[in-house]
Amino acid sequence: MKNVLGREFPEYIEGYGQxxxxxxxxxxxxxxxTVGAKRxxxxxxxxxxxxxxxxxxxxxxxFDRIGVKDGMTxxxxxxxxxxxHVLNLVMKAAAERGLKDLHxxxxxxxxxxxxxVDYIKSGVITQISCSYISPGPVAxxxxxxxxxxxxxxxxxxxxxxxxxxxxxxxxxxxxxSPTCDPYGNINxxxxxxxxxxxxxxxxxxxxxxxxxxxxxxxVAYPAPPPIQITQDKVDFILVVDSIGDPAGIASGTTRVxxxxxxxxxxxSAAALLDEAGYIKxxxxxxxxxxxxxxAVAAFVRERMLAGGVVGAFGAGGITSYFVQMLKEGLxxxxxxxxxxxxxxxxxxxxxxAHMLMSGSLYGNPHSRGAVVNNLDIMxxxxxxxxxxxxxxxxxxxxxxxxxxxxxxxxxxxxxKIAIVVSNLLKGRLCMVRDRVTTVTSPGETIxxxxxxxxxxxNPLRTDLLEKLKDSNLPITDIKSLKEFGENLxxxxxxxxxxxxxxxxxxxxxxxxxxxxxxxx
Amino acid sequence: xxLVREATAGATEAGDxxxxxxxxxxxxxxxxLKGKSVVLKxxxxxxxxxxxxxxxxxxxESAIIKAQDNAALDYTIxxxxxxxxxxxx
Amino acid sequence: MKSLMIVNANNPKILLDAVLYGADGIxxxxxxxxxxxxxxAARLLLAEALNFLDYSSVxxxxxxxxxxxxxxxxxxxxxxxxxxxxxxxxAATxxxxxQAAALLDRVESENxxxxxxxxxxxxxDSAAGVENVAAVIAASPRVNAVIFDAKNFLADLGxxxxxxxxxxxxxxxxxxxxxxxxxxxxxxxxxxKPDGLxxxxxxxxxLGFTGKVASDGKQxxxxxxxxx
Numbered sequence: 001m002k003n004v005l006g007r008e009f010p011e012y013i014e015g016y017g018q019x020x021x022x023x024x025x026x027x028x029x030x031x032x033x034t035v036g037a038k039r040x041x042x043x044x045x046x047x048x049x050x051x052x053x054x055x056x057x058x059x060x061x062x063f064d065r066i067g068v069k070d071g072m073t074x075x076x077x078x079x080x081x082x083x084x085h086v087l088n089l090v091m092k093a094a095a096e097r098g099l100k101d102l103h104x105x106x107x108x109x110x111x112x113x114x115x116x117v118d119y120i121k122s123g124v125i126t127q128i129s130c131s132y133i134s135p136g137p138v139a140x141x142x143x144x145x146x147x148x149x150x151x152x153x154x155x156x157x158x159x160x161x162x163x164x165x166x167x168x169x170x171x172x173x174x175x176x177s178p179t180c181d182p183y184g185n186i187n188x189x190x191x192x193x194x195x196x197x198x199x200x201x202x203x204x205x206x207x208x209x210x211x212x213x214x215x216x217x218x219v220a221y222p223a224p225p226p227i228q229i230t231q232d233k234v235d236f237i238l239v240v241d242s243i244g245d246p247a248g249i250a251s252g253t254t255r256v257x258x259x260x261x262x263x264x265x266x267x268s269a270a271a272l273l274d275e276a277g278y279i280k281x282x283x284x285x286x287x288x289x290x291x292x293x294x295a296v297a298a299f300v301r302e303r304m305l306a307g308g309v310v311g312a313f314g315a316g317g318i319t320s321y322f323v324q325m326l327k328e329g330l331x332x333x334x335x336x337x338x339x340x341x342x343x344x345x346x347x348x349x350x351x352x353a354h355m356l357m358s359g360s361l362y363g364n365p366h367s368r369g370a371v372v373n374n375l376d377i378m379x380x381x382x383x384x385x386x387x388x389x390x391x392x393x394x395x396x397x398x399x400x401x402x403x404x405x406x407x408x409x410x411x412x413x414x415x416k417i418a419i420v421v422s423n424l425l426k427g428r429l430c431m432v433r434d435r436v437t438t439v440t441s442p443g444e445t446i447x448x449x450x451x452x453x454x455x456x457x458n459p460l461r462t463d464l465l466e467k468l469k470d471s472n473l474p475i476t477d478i479k480s481l482k483e484f485g486e487n488l489x490x491x492x493x494x495x496x497x498x499x500x501x502x503x504x505x506x507x508x509x510x511x512x513x514x515x516x517x518x519x520x
Numbered sequence: 521x522x523l524v525r526e527a528t529a530g531a532t533e534a535g536d537x538x539x540x541x542x543x544x545x546x547x548x549x550x551x552x553l554k555g556k557s558v559v560l561k562x563x564x565x566x567x568x569x570x571x572x573x574x575x576x577x578x579x580x581e582s583a584i585i586k587a588q589d590n591a592a593l594d595y596t597i598x599x600x601x602x603x604x605x606x607x608x609x
Numbered sequence: 610m611k612s613l614m615i616v617n618a619n620n621p622k623i624l625l626d627a628v629l630y631g632a633d634g635i636x637x638x639x640x641x642x643x644x645x646x647x648x649x650a651a652r653l654l655l656a657e658a659l660n661f662l663d664y665s666s667v668x669x670x671x672x673x674x675x676x677x678x679x680x681x682x683x684x685x686x687x688x689x690x691x692x693x694x695x696x697x698x699x700a701a702t703x704x705x706x707x708q709a710a711a712l713l714d715r716v717e718s719e720n721x722x723x724x725x726x727x728x729x730x731x732x733x734d735s736a737a738g739v740e741n742v743a744a745v746i747a748a749s750p751r752v753n754a755v756i757f758d759a760k761n762f763l764a765d766l767g768x769x770x771x772x773x774x775x776x777x778x779x780x781x782x783x784x785x786x787x788x789x790x791x792x793x794x795x796x797x798x799x800x801x802k803p804d805g806l807x808x809x810x811x812x813x814x815x816l817g818f819t820g821k822v823a824s825d826g827k828q829x830x831x832x833x834x835x836x837x
Binding site for chain 2: 620621622625649650653654656657658660661662
Binding site: 396397428488492493519 | 534535556557558559561562563564565566590591592593594
């Protein structure tokens, strides 16, 4: 079968199930019903025999009390990013217990999760679903087909949608809890492993059969405010030496670029936004965590200061740059799904205008309205863009998995203008292709590509083309960018793939936008 | 043109390529290209033919050419190949 | 030409990205930026780059090694056929300018290029150069600009660099001579703390310079705005 983007895959994928093909970014809205959730009630302490302690003395006791068994789905979140210890310690114990056929439903997988590869090989883990994955050993293992079932990539809005709709049931959710009391009130902004908001685990705490708070900072009841996850959601508490290394939070790409070329790209994106009339009172803004995307925020800030503009909100993963804009009064509020650095962790704990939002509130298309619907400006990265403006952030052009949607296709669908910023050439590779290797966000939701070699506007945005027709910005078309790049690199030879599907890429609404096949 | 010694040109920096040429034992030019697989899968054949043609255009009849690529474009490959050959004669 | 940005001619990535900094001209350096053992590699790379990459949006200026060194002639003969806009004549004297012009006569006729198309930019980097700047300019009709090299000028004088004042005479003399000859004058690259660049460029502009050499991409924007 082919979906509307011409992407081909079978109607039924072994290990995934029946496929609902992608039918367009905006064609699946309508009435929905959510599933119910199992609840264990907890007896009060005055009961004899005495009520229940939520605290477990060991992970073995925890597993016993839950009755973990083969084939279960474990939910994890990635707010400790590349410093996370929780996923590894839970899976190590699961492997030692001899569990098999587990499904790891993590919101993010990083280089620090390399030990999972052994559990994949030994069949402890047979399925992984995630919203983000960084290039590294687990991504390589998935690419090479080591997982028994295809991995499933869902956006940050798509994962809560899948949980609420019953597409993905979480048996046990593990909330990495920087501060927690003995009855399960969780605070994310305090403690030695403070990582800020715990947004992505919220759907798991609502819909999982069991919710476990894993903490390295057990405090007296009640935990200090702000409490993000309350005791009525939490079944058990497991105390460990360390849930993570906060130094790993700001890992990777969360600094404004110092590369002059990246800065020039960012500068022209900000100029384009200004010329097109998006920098104005009441504006809202989100940027990806890549250095060039963050630099756009820095240049937008300069223009807001110069024009006396006060924006409504900044959203998404929050960095110190957004915290600064909030403090300066350039933004009235922040909607935060993930703190990218320790400044934002601090701000999330102190400033009431720095608000936590759950993954569902952030991007779930089948809700009563996600925050991305209120977003004006979205700045994104991309591995590849094609002539139809489809974006790939999942695989390299050789088919090797190196990322996943994150909020990409949620925000590009919701925002009024979605701009991809990138160098046109990455090494010897031109990022504009005839056809992207894997579609993550459909071209109808991507408005502009800003590169160091020129700017291309999606022809669907006739209004933008009209507004910018007299602009001095280096506006060209996407085909010219591709030709310019290929004149330098040469035409790439087609990469060959086997028929084995190693990952399924769901669009935010649960339809399949593309699949990843194992490269030959 | 006959190569009389082993010689190297280029650097390991991004966008560059290290070309090492050795006198061949038999007639013909053999090219051994190493680098990132994402580049080699899509451009490896093209890059090898640039190396070979550069050597042939200089009149080299017998050589073993080893290349360690770090995402070089054709102009760099030509310049480094030529430089290595000039250093080897 | 307001800004002329120096790039290392032996670095492929820099050659590829050089046009992106907004400089009016690019100074492809075969001299100071390139160690002696890589001079041959740099010439070959630059010649290939000038043929392969599109520099039509900028002035492509090549700085060869010093006349009198063996690499000077090799640089002009290897890179000349790739048709840069200009060659710099380092340590310029009227004799060196004439020697460079004669080499370019040969390059142009051997490669069927229009005679006189490649221009020369003498670099004034000694006390004698400053005193003789008019004669240096007059040494070839190919000369269409002059660069002032303060670092080597001060070294020749035996003076330590101590700020703009000590350069007033040399800068004035060069700017005036260029103005009289109707050619561009490019001030010395700035090497001090970043926040001093604007004042240094303004001082050069006030004395009559038409542009300035940028030692890296970060300086380009400031120089362009001062000389705008």
